[in-house]
Amino acid sequence: MTADANFALGPGAEFDTVRVMLARWGALASGVGDDAALLDVPAGSRLVVSTDTSVENVHFRREWLSAEEIAYRSVAAALSDLAAMAAAPLGMVIALSLTDQWRAQIVQLADGFAVASRNLGIPIVGGDLTRGSELSISITVLGSVERPLTRGGARLGDALWVTGRLGGPLLALRALESGAAPKPAYRARFAQPAPRIREAQWLAAHGATSAIDISDGVAADASHLAAASASRMILELDRLPLMLGATVEDAASSGEEYELLVTAPGTLDHRAFEREFGIPLTAVGHVEAVGNHGQGLETQNRSQPVPLPRGHSHFSG
Amino acid sequence: MTADANFALGPGAEFDTVRVMLARWGALASGVGDDAALLDVPAGSRLVVSTDTSVENVHFRREWLSAEEIAYRSVAAALSDLAAMAAAPLGMVIALSLTDQWRAQIVQLADGFAVASRNLGIPIVGGDLTRGSELSISITVLGSVERPLTRGGARLGDALWVTGRLGGPLLALRALESGAAPKPAYRARFAQPAPRIREAQWLAAHGATSAIDISDGVAADASHLAAASASRMILELDRLPLMLGATVEDAASSGEEYELLVTAPGTLDHRAFEREFGIPLTAVGHVEAVGNHGQGLETQNRSQPVPLPRGHSHFSG
Structure with missing residues (x-):
């Protein structure tokens, strides 16, 4: 063997x-x-x-x-x-x-x-x-x-930050499943995802307190983060960074993004991150409570009410 | 994913x-x-x-x-x-x-x-x-x-040592493939192999210079050891430790043994090993030359000439 x-x-x-x-x-x-x-x-x-x-x-x-x-x-x-x-x-x-x-x-x-x-x-x-x-x-x-980021370190008042723009893999999969050719930009996000290795190291060095990679969809992964951090988190869906052509719902449920969702102080210098890596770093929510003051994820949408998107499943799942 | x-x-x-x-x-x-x-x-x-x-x-x-x-x-x-x-x-x-x-x-x-x-x-x-x-x-x-054993450290004059008794997995497979129930002793060697973790540490601490686990059959694995150590090794088939009922040919070609084949000085205290672990440690050959004096494995059998057994293949291979 x-x-x-x-x-x-x-x-x-x-x-x-x-x-x-x-x-x-x-x-x-x-x-x-x-x-x-x-x-x-x-x-x-x-x-x-x-x-x-x-x-x-x-x-x-x-x-x-x-x-x-x-x-x-x-x-x-x-x-x-x-x-x-x-x-x-x-x-x-x-x-x-x-x-x-x-x-x-x-x-x-x-x-x-x-x-x-x-x-x-x-x-x-x-x-x-x-x-x-x-x-x-x-x-x-x-x-x-040296100092690992885990899912469990979120602190009260931290902002929720997400790297890149979301929705591409879902839109690629939707096209592929219907037998159509996805737009090249969507296809690239599905076929050649970019693990955010250096970006994560930068974020850890600049005060990030917890992190998860977006594999199930940002809403589902935010739930994992809230659970592991024993905290209550607010995810503002209308602030999600969208791939051109993606809806808020697409972005919230798109899995296999391999972008990062991190908690870090709201004062994080996201422009310095963006200059360094050429991708956006967007505040999409915050940690509202930790410990016994209620745990879990609440999604908000100031433009319109939407149901919490279901987590990503593999296409044949 | x-x-x-x-x-x-x-x-x-x-x-x-x-x-x-x-x-x-x-x-x-x-x-x-x-x-x-x-x-x-x-x-x-x-x-x-x-x-x-x-x-x-x-x-x-x-x-x-x-x-x-x-x-x-x-x-x-x-x-x-x-x-x-x-x-x-x-x-x-x-x-x-x-x-x-x-x-x-x-x-x-x-x-x-x-x-x-x-x-x-x-x-x-x-x-x-x-x-x-x-x-x-x-x-x-x-x-x-701390100090890894590799396949490449065999020294001129080292003996070739093998742990345990060989042939069980082959005899178990032979029975299973013919639809028969293997003898319990053979079946145990196939179904519950024992990785020689502590035994290897003992051997390394007592002068072993190279090692390989027997997965392809002792003759084939001795060839790997000889190649990696750029040495010429003699494997004396008639000295192979046999499971009761196994022939020399069975023992030489039986794969997935997960016993160890090591080179170490011939003066190694094999009785101390046997007392410690309750399994035999048997000298089955030696390193005859290293470097440019010819490389590879030569099998000898003082009782009768046998062809070099072919290496183990997976049963459906």
């Missing part, structure tokens, strides 16, 4: 697929060839670890994304969980299950992992390759952080 | 399965509920990481193993790669893909992970749960080690 653990190499045809990947990866893959990978966590830092699985027909459909995009997206999604903790990437391990049909796409998959490794700054330190009846990619990401 | 990352909990029916698992795990699961898990690597130690995937009908058949055994075995197999580096377990993340049929077995699977976590001494620090068209379990294990 561990012949190919850490993509260890030995004689035999079963290793050919691994060799193809390693040839495409070059120096992006490190420490490969032993039973396990060795990494060093910087002194004074804690280790952060998270895993995320992408399965064909659960998280995507083959006709929607290229093999490169599927691989890239799986890494970006996993890294978003490191971003939510304000961690710096150390390395990732890739557990890959391939059908014969997908094995014929191994170069394209390997290239997608390589682009993600390079662009997102995370070496490939190990993996496991196996056959399966569907394409399944489990990415485990390792990172380090 | 990351709603359930690190088995984070929120509202909604999709989390019910996670709740069931967490209820079974109790204190064995730690740090669950945020976007990622936080761990501390002891000062002066390096981080060791490895991942291993078990897929139904590739690594096992449903009728061969109980759900508890499938879960336990997947953890044991992954941990064996930490053992090969002489690392101490820090924690594991579990990426689990379930069909609806397997979801009905969630308590049994959770209990198998719990027994593995408790017996093998590795907390559950995170995971990801998704639907899939087959049962797939990817276990990523994290460990720490």
Whole structure:
């Protein structure tokens, strides 16, 4: 079961697929060839670890994304969980299950992992390759952080801030599910999400008290944040930053955004953030109470009353 | 895609399965509920990481193993790669893909992970749960080690040592594939393998210079060791420690043993090892040359000539 653990190499045809990947990866893959990978966590830092699985027909459909995009997206999604903790990437391990049909796409998959490794700054330190009846990619990401952001640190009076503009992934999915081509801007947000690694580190250094990445939709994720922080939060839906063409409802329920929702003082210099990263940082609510003064999320909409959007579900869920 | 990352909990029916698992795990699961898990690597130690995937009908058949055994075995197999580096377990993340049929077995699977976590001494620090068209379990294990054993450190004159007795998993598989019930002793070696965590630490502390866990069969794994150590090794097949009823050929080619094959001085006190752990430690060969004096593995059999056994393949491979 561990012949190919850490993509260890030995004689035999079963290793050919691994060799193809390693040839495409070059120096992006490190420490490969032993039973396990060795990494060093910087002194004074804690280790952060998270895993995320992408399965064909659960998280995507083959006709929607290229093999490169599927691989890239799986890494970006996993890294978003490191971003939510304000961690710096150390390395990732890739557990890959391939059908014969997908094995014929191994170069394209390997290239997608390589682009993600390079662009997102995370070496490939190990993996496991196996056959399966569907394409399944489990990415485990390792990172380090001195002072982690968690979901549980929100303070009374903090503002709720969100990075970027919301709605793109939902609008892309809506088009794809109806058989139409999404607008390129929406498609890019779905196919090539950007984990907010450096943005999270900036926010942590500038007073953020809690954070979550937006995977279920901002309203649902704000509920998670309120629950973990044992606080009552107000989310002002009419203040949500919208992708052009998205409604408030789209933005509130759009999942797999991989933007950040953080609590931080309302005095945070959002213009400095925007100059640094070229994306908006928008105050969308605040922490109204903590502890026993009522917990949960209240959504408000000054323009019109809307029901609390339901959380995101996978399209076939 | 990351709603359930690190088995984070929120509202909604999709989390019910996670709740069931967490209820079974109790204190064995730690740090669950945020976007990622936080761990501390002891000062002066390096981080060791490895991942291993078990897929139904590739690594096992449903009728061969109980759900508890499938879960336990997947953890044991992954941990064996930490053992090969002489690392101490820090924690594991579990990426689990379930069909609806397997979801009905969630308590049994959770209990198998719990027994593995408790017996093998590795907390559950995170995971990801998704639907899939087959049962797939990817276990990523994290460990720490001050001075890692690798495959590449064999020295001229070292003896080749193997832990335990070989052949059980092959004999179990042979019976299962023919529709027969394996002898309990063989079945136990297949269904509940024992990763040699403490044994490896002992060997590292007593002069071992390189190590690999036996997953492909001792002859194939000795080849890997010889290649990684750029050395020429002699494996004396007639000295292999045999499970009762196994032939030399069985022992040489039996995979998924998860015993250790190490190089260490021939003067190693194997009796002290045997007293400590209750399993044999057997000299089965030596390192005949290192560097440019010829590399690879030569098998010898003083009782009779046998061809070099082929490496282990998964039963449906």
